[in-house]
Amino acid sequence: MSEHKIGLIIDDDFAFKHIPPYPKPSFISFENPYRIKFILDHLAEWNLIENDKLITLSPRPINDTILELAHSKYHIDSIKRVSNVGGGVIGEEVFVSKDTFLLARKAVGGAIRALECVINNEVSQSFALIRPPGHHAMREAAAGLCIFNNIANAILYIRKYCDFKEKIAIIDIDNHFGDGLARYFYEDPSVLYYSIHEFDFGEGDLGMINEIGIGEGLGTNINIPIPPESTNEDFFECFELMETIIRQYKPELIIIATGFDMYFADPIGNCLFTSKAYYEFAKFILNLSKEICHGNISFILEGGYSLTGLPYCVKAIIKALLNEELFQPEFELNVTSLKRKDINEVQKINEIVKEIIKPFWDI
Numbered sequence: 001m002s003e004h005k006i007g008l009i010i011d012d013d014f015a016f017k018h019i020p021p022y023p024k025p026s027f028i029s030f031e032n033p034y035r036i037k038f039i040l041d042h043l044a045e046w047n048l049i050e051n052d053k054l055i056t057l058s059p060r061p062i063n064d065t066i067l068e069l070a071h072s073k074y075h076i077d078s079i080k081r082v083s084n085v086g087g088g089v090i091g092e093e094v095f096v097s098k099d100t101f102l103l104a105r106k107a108v109g110g111a112i113r114a115l116e117c118v119i120n121n122e123v124s125q126s127f128a129l130i131r132p133p134g135h136h137a138m139r140e141a142a143a144g145l146c147i148f149n150n151i152a153n154a155i156l157y158i159r160k161y162c163d164f165k166e167k168i169a170i171i172d173i174d175n176h177f178g179d180g181l182a183r184y185f186y187e188d189p190s191v192l193y194y195s196i197h198e199f200d201f202g203e204g205d206l207g208m209i210n211e212i213g214i215g216e217g218l219g220t221n222i223n224i225p226i227p228p229e230s231t232n233e234d235f236f237e238c239f240e241l242m243e244t245i246i247r248q249y250k251p252e253l254i255i256i257a258t259g260f261d262m263y264f265a266d267p268i269g270n271c272l273f274t275s276k277a278y279y280e281f282a283k284f285i286l287n288l289s290k291e292i293c294h295g296n297i298s299f300i301l302e303g304g305y306s307l308t309g310l311p312y313c314v315k316a317i318i319k320a321l322l323n324e325e326l327f328q329p330e331f332e333l334n335v336t337s338l339k340r341k342d343i344n345e346v347q348k349i350n351e352i353v354k355e356i357i358k359p360f361w362d363i
């Protein structure tokens, strides 16, 4: 590869299919095709799609055998069956429409393409703009707006079909803990799962600081739960420990489970990030990856439901990868003035996590 290129994995179907059922508003109605439509329309308007450093790629077409790398046949067939009868709501947080099965399978193909084009050196970095999201999906079941686990399935694909045996680090910056994703690799030391997520310290949830892996995988599951109303600056406090761990782990590929639901205007998440948070994160992880793994990074879209914010967040990451300046929209300025409680716990949380994982890392 002679020049720096970025692969964008896109497909119009993501902007038109898998429409949530009425009535609105409901939790499930936020995961709708407009998420991708707004992103693609804005990228076109900002002349980013035509940028000669970007290459648009299509999802790899896959058959059900590929899905079976990550999912039971029962789960795959269940989604197919519900799609075939026109759809329905399965559980409280998952809907299926008539075209869900094929779109969810295409999303897996999108994540596969994103990993492939980076490890085959077709591009330097990639960004898969796919939906439905995947990080809550489990081997046996759909969960939390996710049908199939796009990232887990893509990792298992490159392990089997691309002879990629090297270590992989997943950094999950979605507002929610990727409980499905964590489970796939909880005992696997060849995949590091590092999650920063909003945590309800009152109610408790999965994604606690003492979930650190098991057996061979001890120490390679790291959770940084941060409080509601966390800001860009709180996020930046998390970079130091992440950098230490990534430097020691030395992955050959870094996958970002790219959720944008910590964005201040997100209807589901409660944090106060702006597009600058994602810009600075992408710059940070790009520089680190250049030292550790030839800049091999794949961003895979997960959650993020603010139709206003999504295009700006995606743009922020692309701008960072292009090494161009970010101009923030005016409505993002002074967002931290919305903060009701001034809690500075993030550094403390990172320190406690450090103590817990110390036996497994040189820190």
Ligand SMILES: [Zn+2]
Binding pocket: 174, 175, 176, 259, 261, 303, 304
């Ligand atoms: Zn989320």
